[in-house]
């Protein structure tokens with residue numbers, strides 16, 4: 148179950164999502180997440196796995212199904228690992244916060260999605 | 276005198292928005308007045324109870340009458356569901372820089388036992404009565420937690436909620452009060468509970484063999500008047516930090532850090548006692564919690580192992596050095612902090628953290644304001660918010 152401000156934040160932005168738990172993690176699947184231009188598809192399902200203790204505990208990595216690449220066929224760095232969650236196969240985006248980058252108890256799902264959006268745009272220019 | 280409904284209806288709407296129960300409060304002025312409902316008060320209750328329930332969307336009606344007393348106040352009141360009998364309020368628990376307990380006018384204190392004579396000579400019968408009335412949570416029943424429990428029960432506390440998932444090991448007997456070699460393998464909460472019962476057979480003790488990172492156990496702690504944090508895990512501290520804000524439960528969190536060289540020589544002895552009350556920074560704002568480690572502590576063993584192997588999670592499980600003198604010193608400092616907040620013998624402004632640098636034989640104190648936009652800040656609207664969905668507005672393991 149998501150904190151109220153995270154749930155309303157997703158709903159207000161018109162995002163279709165499901166929440167479930169697996170291995171103690173709160174799994175949020177955003178259906179048809181819109182990718183920025185430059186990728187080989189316009190949308191993919193985005194999986195976020197939130198630790199118990201979120202939003203004090205920072206999230207770590209995110210996952211796409213289907214796997215995405217750049218339009219020209221190049222792969223983005225640190226996206227080559229495939230994992231199984233919720234009975235599906237996901238492409239793992241291995242991205243981690245530096246110490247102090249996540250403001251514990253202040254940052255939210257909204258700030259995490261903003262960070263994911265920025266990173267996806269950055270990787271179009273700098274896939275490696 | 277009549278009271279127009281415009282005066283209070285808007286607060287009923289506010290209560291509905293918050294998911295709270297509104298309380299109809301009035302005073303009976305004068306230091307010699309009786310704070311008991313008059314015939315007219317009963318009539319008013321009958322007239323407004325249904326409106327209160329309807330407009331605030333709760334099944335409860337509640338009222339409170341307050342009268343002044345020298346340097347204090349007295350009161351009566353009750354909470355009543357639609358079908359049940361009124362449940363009278365027995366005690367008010369006042370939380371701020373100082374903390375205090377006030378018994379209701381119709382719940383007079385029983386006479387104090389002569390055993391507490393020396394305490395009463397030190398801080399008076401009122402404080403002794405408060406100690407007897409308190410429900411105290413102790414999170415972690417190791418060296419520090421058992422020493423906190425031992426002191427509290429000898430001080431006169433008679434209602435405990437203990438939490439610890441672990442069993443007593445041979446290396447715990449060197450620090451855990453009330454433990455004997457024959458207890459090895461028993462649950463720590465049972466060892467501590469047995470010791471409390473030996474000292475005070477009438478004490479009420481609830482022993483939880485689980486972590487407060489489980490939602491069920493965390494919920495039990497909101498019934499406590501005050502909680503001592505004696506755990507060394509980061510994830511548990513995250514819960515305690517939120518509990519202090521959402522339930523206005525004072526949390527006295529303590530920790531001991533011994534730094535030893537590779538050859539086992541003791542280099543640093545640092546103790547910390549932090550008091551979480553409204554208006555003071557929480558443990559997160561103070562940087563007292565390693566949130567990255569907290570995340571790892573809460574993972575399933577499989578997930579943790581996988582991420583540790585990839586280098587994405589800090590390795591856990593290192594056995595930290597610990598010595599009974601220092602855990603006991605920090606425990607005594609923490610319990611003294613409760614006494615100071617009740618009695619008020621210390622200087623103002625009251626520091627919210629005590630740092631014991633034992634190796635230097637030095638003590639320092641500090642005050643820290645809540646971080647802007649953080650949940651512990653009064654502007655966040657989270658202070659005293661109570662039960663939320665999800666509980667404490669965080670995610671929980673299932």
Ligand SMILES: [Zn+2]
Pocket residue numbers: 301302303311312313316340
């Ligand atoms: Zn009255």
Ligand SMILES: [Zn+2]
Pocket residue numbers: 556557558559560561645646649650651652
């Ligand atoms: Zn804070």
